[in-house]
Amino acid sequence: MDITEFDHHSPIPGTTVFDGRMAMKGYALNKMCYSFNGAEAREEYLADPEAYMEKFGLNDEQKQACRDKNVLALIAAGGNIYYLAKFAGIYRLDVQDIGAQQTGMTKEDFKEKLRKAGD
Amino acid sequence: MAKILGGLTTSHIPAVGNAIHNGLFDDPYWKPFFDGYPPIRDWLDEHKPDLAINIYNDHGLGFFLDKMPTFAIGAAHEYRNEDEGWGIPQLPPFPGAPEVSWHIIESMVEQEFDITSCQELAVDHGFVVPMQLFWPGAPGNSDMPRSIPISANTVQHPIPTLKRALDFGKALRRAIESYPEDLKVVVLGTGGLSHQLDGERAGFINKEFDQYCMEKIVDDPEALTKISRMELVEKAGAQGTEFLMWMMMRGALGDKVVRRHSNYHIPISNTGAGTMLLECVE
Numbered sequence: 001m002d003i004t005e006f007d008h009h010s011p012i013p014g015t016t017v018f019d020g021r022m023a024m025k026g027y028a029l030n031k032m033c034y035s036f037n038g039a040e041a042r043e044e045y046l047a048d049p050e051a052y053m054e055k056f057g058l059n060d061e062q063k064q065a066c067r068d069k070n071v072l073a074l075i076a077a078g079g080n081i082y083y084l085a086k087f088a089g090i091y092r093l094d095v096q097d098i099g100a101q102q103t104g105m106t107k108e109d110f111k112e113k114l115r116k117a118g119d
Numbered sequence: 120m121a122k123i124l125g126g127l128t129t130s131h132i133p134a135v136g137n138a139i140h141n142g143l144f145d146d147p148y149w150k151p152f153f154d155g156y157p158p159i160r161d162w163l164d165e166h167k168p169d170l171a172i173n174i175y176n177d178h179g180l181g182f183f184l185d186k187m188p189t190f191a192i193g194a195a196h197e198y199r200n201e202d203e204g205w206g207i208p209q210l211p212p213f214p215g216a217p218e219v220s221w222h223i224i225e226s227m228v229e230q231e232f233d234i235t236s237c238q239e240l241a242v243d244h245g246f247v248v249p250m251q252l253f254w255p256g257a258p259g260n261s262d263m264p265r266s267i268p269i270s271a272n273t274v275q276h277p278i279p280t281l282k283r284a285l286d287f288g289k290a291l292r293r294a295i296e297s298y299p300e301d302l303k304v305v306v307l308g309t310g311g312l313s314h315q316l317d318g319e320r321a322g323f324i325n326k327e328f329d330q331y332c333m334e335k336i337v338d339d340p341e342a343l344t345k346i347s348r349m350e351l352v353e354k355a356g357a358q359g360t361e362f363l364m365w366m367m368m369r370g371a372l373g374d375k376v377v378r379r380h381s382n383y384h385i386p387i388s389n390t391g392a393g394t395m396l397l398e399c400v401e
């Protein structure tokens with residue numbers, strides 16, 4: 001049979017489809033973020049982020065994106081938003097904070113954009 | 120015999136959990152959203168279901184990418200809401216119905232849906248927020264029925280097709296209806312509607328598409344199976360794929376349903392929030 005949708009990287013602007021390719025690329029990063037479900041892991045990370053990233057075997061691109069708290073860079077490095085949300089939670093960033101960061105808007109402008117979608 | 124009374128749908132945004140915790144029901148931002156629930160609670164009060172099948176998608180609490188089930192069914196005595204990364208008030212467990220779970224699992228596999236069974240499953244906001252919206256105070260609400268969580272993968276592609284989701288629901292209907300004891304069952308479909316949290320397109324919401332889906336799902340869910348998964352990502356946003364849960368729910372309701380209640384509001388957090396009550400017709 002034809003696998004009609006195997007190439008999930010269809011061009012939807014501003015959207016990375018998290019498929020097997022991204023899953024392979026981001027595994028270490030996502031595994032670290034998954035660990036942040038636990039409060040002790042979050043404390044351990046905050047106490048020494050470099051050691052914690054090393055423990056999970058993050059590559060340099062992933063480490064730098066974490067240091068910068070740069071969500072677009074985290075996604076490019078294979079991060080999956082469901083796990084990255086837990087990373088963001090460590091810094092008390094909510095989904096409007098990370099939405100604003102990714103779109104280069106202020107949080108107020110980003111919230112206004114969401115509100116306008118209802119008009 | 121067990122009988123399906125109807126289906127309930129709702130978005131399951133984490134911020135809703137906080138708003139409930141903080142009692143923001145009359146806050147101007149939240150009121151148009153919370154006002155969508157009392158008619159459904161009245162219906163639940165009247166019918167008092169014994170069991171809620173809660174179809175949601177795990178967000179990285181119960182499952183990780185090391186082993187990612189496409190369809191998973193809870194078979195536990197109880198389900199606990201655990202810390203998802205931002206700390207939550209500790210809740211008592213939600214009682215399960217493992218004997219019904221195993222009946223459903225047997226029946227689904229016989230119908231060639233090869234699912235993953237879970238004797239332990241931590242449930243996240245996708246499961247908990249809808250329970251709290253429909254049964255305020257849950258799990259401390261004495262009218263809250265026992266529940267069985269069913270989770271479908273929307274974390275990692277390939278995700279199920281819309282047709283497969285609807286077919287899953289149809290098989291689930293046969294599984295429930297063949298359960299030999301008298302049980303009144305409601306089926307929850309939680310998640311969506313349109314939203315995207317990641318990428319330069321973050322904040323994408325598509326009112327027109329959401330309203331199309333809410334319309335079609337009542338009388339013509341088959342039409343929605345023509346939507347490809349990439350089209351769903353494009354039109355509903357990357358996390359709008361959670362609409363698959365609504366399709367699974369709808370499949371379980373049989374051919375004909377009556378829409379008893381519907382509400383739609385933008386935005387709640389980053390999401391187009393939809394709520395519906397669909398009643399089964401004999």
Ligand SMILES: [Fe+2]
Pocket residue numbers: 131132178245310311361
């Ligand atoms: Fe969700």
